[in-house]
Amino acid sequence: MHPESPGHAPVEQAxxxxxxxxxxPVQAAPLVPVQPGSIPAVASIVLPDGRVVTGYAIEPAKREPIATKPAVSRTAVNIALGGIGFGAVCGGLFLLTPFIAALAAFIHQLVILAAVIFSGWAAVQIFGASGHDGGTTVNIRKAVFKRNHFHG
Incomplete structure (x- = not known):
């Protein structure tokens, strides 16, 4: 008879x-670049359940040393050098004003000297020798100008 037939109790199955x-999650080992020409050694590991895993041995990545900071910051050095440069220029700035005043006085004196020389030359030309020994004398007579033509 079949277990599911009427009249029998159903049989429970396990x-x-x-x-x-x-x-x-497995932590992945960092990859280390292998130089061409050098072949790393092969390593085998036996797991606790008896399985054998074979692969290349990877050396742990080496951390680069941390760069040491200088005792004095670059900003402080730049500010100090700027102060030294400004101090060196200040001496020249103190001398700049008297130099400009002296240069202006010198130019003023040259202008006065040129005016005196020119006025002396002009006085000689005007009041100088009144006798014309070898000069050309031009007599200007009354002239008539008509329609932009000279009729003399």
Whole structure:
């Protein structure tokens, strides 16, 4: 007779429940560049359950040394050098004003000297020798100008 036939009690079957087991994340080893021509050694590891894993041995990555900071910051050095440069220029700035005043006085004296020389030359030309020994004398007579033509 069949177990599901009428008149018999149903037979219970054993049920197996499978529950998923979470996989723990594996930390990946950092990749180290391999130089061409050098082949790394092969290593084998036996896991606790008896499996054998074979692969290349990877050396751990070496951290680069941290650069030491200078005792004095660059900004402080730049400010100090700027102060030294400004101090060196200040001496020249103090001398600049008297130099400009002296240059203006010198130019003023040259202008006065040129005026005196020119006025002396003009006085000689005007009041100088009144006798014309070898000069050309031009007599200007009354002239008539008509329509832009000279009729003399």
């Amino acid at each position: 049920v197996t429940v499978h529950r998923p087991v979470p996989i723990t």
